[in-house]
Amino acid sequence: MHSVGCDINPLVRLIATAKSTPICLSTLDETLNRLSYHHFQVEFQEGEVPDAPIPDIPNLTYWFSEEVIRCLAYLRSWINKIENESIRNFILVAFSETVREVSYTRNGEFKLYRMPAKKLEDFNPDVFGIFSKKLSRNRHGLAAFLEKRKSVEVSVSDANTATGELPMPRPLGGYDLVITSPPYGDSHTTVAYGQFSRLSAEWIGLPNARKVDKLAMGGHHSEETLMDSPVAEAIAEIESVDEKRAQEVSAFYIDLERSISSVAQVLSPNATICYVVGNRRVKKIMLPTDAFIVSAFRQHGCIHKATIVRNIPNKRMPKKNSPSNIVGETSTTMHEENIVICQRTTHI
Numbered sequence: 001m002h003s004v005g006c007d008i009n010p011l012v013r014l015i016a017t018a019k020s021t022p023i024c025l026s027t028l029d030e031t032l033n034r035l036s037y038h039h040f041q042v043e044f045q046e047g048e049v050p051d052a053p054i055p056d057i058p059n060l061t062y063w064f065s066e067e068v069i070r071c072l073a074y075l076r077s078w079i080n081k082i083e084n085e086s087i088r089n090f091i092l093v094a095f096s097e098t099v100r101e102v103s104y105t106r107n108g109e110f111k112l113y114r115m116p117a118k119k120l121e122d123f124n125p126d127v128f129g130i131f132s133k134k135l136s137r138n139r140h141g142l143a144a145f146l147e148k149r150k151s152v153e154v155s156v157s158d159a160n161t162a163t164g165e166l167p168m169p170r171p172l173g174g175y176d177l178v179i180t181s182p183p184y185g186d187s188h189t190t191v192a193y194g195q196f197s198r199l200s201a202e203w204i205g206l207p208n209a210r211k212v213d214k215l216a217m218g219g220h221h222s223e224e225t226l227m228d229s230p231v232a233e234a235i236a237e238i239e240s241v242d243e244k245r246a247q248e249v250s251a252f253y254i255d256l257e258r259s260i261s262s263v264a265q266v267l268s269p270n271a272t273i274c275y276v277v278g279n280r281r282v283k284k285i286m287l288p289t290d291a292f293i294v295s296a297f298r299q300h301g302c303i304h305k306a307t308i309v310r311n312i313p314n315k316r317m318p319k320k321n322s323p324s325n326i327v328g329e330t331s332t333t334m335h336e337e338n339i340v341i342c343q344r345t346t347h348i
């Protein structure tokens with residue numbers, strides 16, 4: 001389909017751009033062959049990774065060993081010399097994932113946590129090996145994409161929908177289909193996308209690397225309160241145990257509502273809207289985000305078609321969190337998610 005992807009996170013946009021850009025395989029292979037020739041020379045002939053400028057990233061040695069920093073810096077300066085932007089982006093995606101894997105961050109976490117000290121001693125990742133495996137896997141992905149791809153226009157937009165920005169370009173007559181998974185509203189606590197992408201974004205030199213969680217929905221406090229909303233009762237209950245937390249939760253739903261208003265402005269007359277959401281718990285109180293979305297879209301002339309519940313497949317999601325912040329006391333976060341489907345209708 002002709003489509004536009006939209007996200008405030010620059011790393012997300014880089015990955016989305018790279019994975020939706022057709023690249024001529026033989027042109028890509030020329031660059032990949034040059035790259036492996038250089039790595040071969042460095043690893044087996046010179047024996048030492050040549051010096052390259054090291055990016056100015058705070059606490060770099062806390063997250064990477066000296067050896068890993070040398071290798072990443074070398075790769076980074078090599079990649080930066082690639083003139084073809086589509087190929088550079090393609091290679092940066094593999095680099096980004098490599099950064100994550102060769103860092104001292106713990107696996108299976110969204111938040112930036114360092115490995116335990118004992119593990120650090122034996123952690124000696126093969127940076128070039130990991131990088132080239134990722135490149136070859138992504139090359140397979142590109143080949144599969146090229147086979148299936150139709151002649152369509154795809155673009156990526158940096159619109160912040162919660163501040164009223166609309167994704168561009170905008171089709172005449174509006175979008176027929178919106179598919180999105182808004183954040184869960186806990187970017188500071190459980191699902192910290194900004195933290196997750198930070199090290200890669202800093203190595204690549206993307207803007208706002210440390211600000212993503214603040215820019216995201218619910219990242220800022222708000223003076224407003226939510227009235228007559230399906231989440232109002234739950235927020236009042238949260239407020240009775242933790243006022244600050246209730247404000248944070250409220251700020252998220254205010255942003256989500258604004259974002260839905262932005263989305264509603266760009267719909268075609270019979271557009272279908274699919275929101276994938278988890279009804280998370282805060283202080284053991286369940287927040288009915290699915291009902292919130294239905295109610296917000298109703299205010300914009302949409303009807304609720306269905307809500308499909310499914311188990312969360314293979315997501316990097318904590319199965320349990322500590323609602324009271326008391327060690328050992330956990331409650332279930334989200335094992336299942338809802339796909340809320342609404343439709344704009346011109347008849348109501």
Ligand SMILES: C[S@@+](CC[C@H](N)C(=O)[O-])C[C@H]1O[C@@H](n2cnc3c(N)ncnc32)[C@H](O)[C@@H]1O
Pocket residue numbers: 006007008009012159160161162163180181182183184193215216217259
């Ligand atoms: C649950 S993730 C979904 C990611 C991806 N679309 C997917 O389905 O895997 C939520 C995404 O919303 C983005 N986001 C948060 N606030 C936003 C806003 N105000 N405008 C646009 N995107 C936003 C975050 O950066 C994050 O990538």
